[in-house]
Amino acid sequence: MRVFGGTLQGRRLQTCQVASLRPTSEKIREALFNILGPLLAKGPVLDLFAGTGSLGIEALSRGMERAVFVERNAAIISILKRNISHCHLEEKSEVIGFPVSKGLKILKSRNEKFALIFLDPPYQEKLAGKTLLEISEAKLVTQDGLVIVEHSSKEILKESYGSLKMDDQRTYGQTLVSFFTLLLY
DSSP states (O other), rough: OBOOOOGGTBBBBBOOOOTTOOOOHHHHHHHHHHHHHGGOOOSSSSTOOOOOOOOHHHHTTTSSSSSEEEOOOHHHHHHHHHHHHHHOOGGGGGEOOOOOHHHHHHHHHHTEEEEEEEOOOOGGOHHHHHHHHHHHTOOEEEEEEEEEEEEESSSSOOOOTEEEEEEEEEEEEEEEEEEEEEEOO
């Protein structure tokens, strides 16, 4: 696995063989960042179910200001921290080692807001809808922010979750990538 663009382009990231870990494929990650291109904001990024951190690290490489990674698995967190260190991103990164629901509560208590949120839960647990609602309730998205959800084509998402509405959806084999923005009232 490697970084595709920005200041860290070509940098290799470590991965691991853990049954619960399903990293975003390089094909999907590259397509995703090609779609984002000029839309990539200059604010903070939140990488939920972060795994080895490839999405958040790619966003930092392309100019995002800082990243918060939320991951609960201690073995995976160790690799995530090594990837952050290998890319010299310690000053721009924070790792929250809790389940995502608890991590979101921590971020809400700190009144954090994110210009970009990646949500890549384990497919078999079907957590995307529940987590989108928690993100909305925690008010973690900036006014012009974007929430990107990678999920199985077997998990059909609704058009809206609280203050978040689906703006676009792309298909990559058995994987869907859904884009959510804030509803403007």
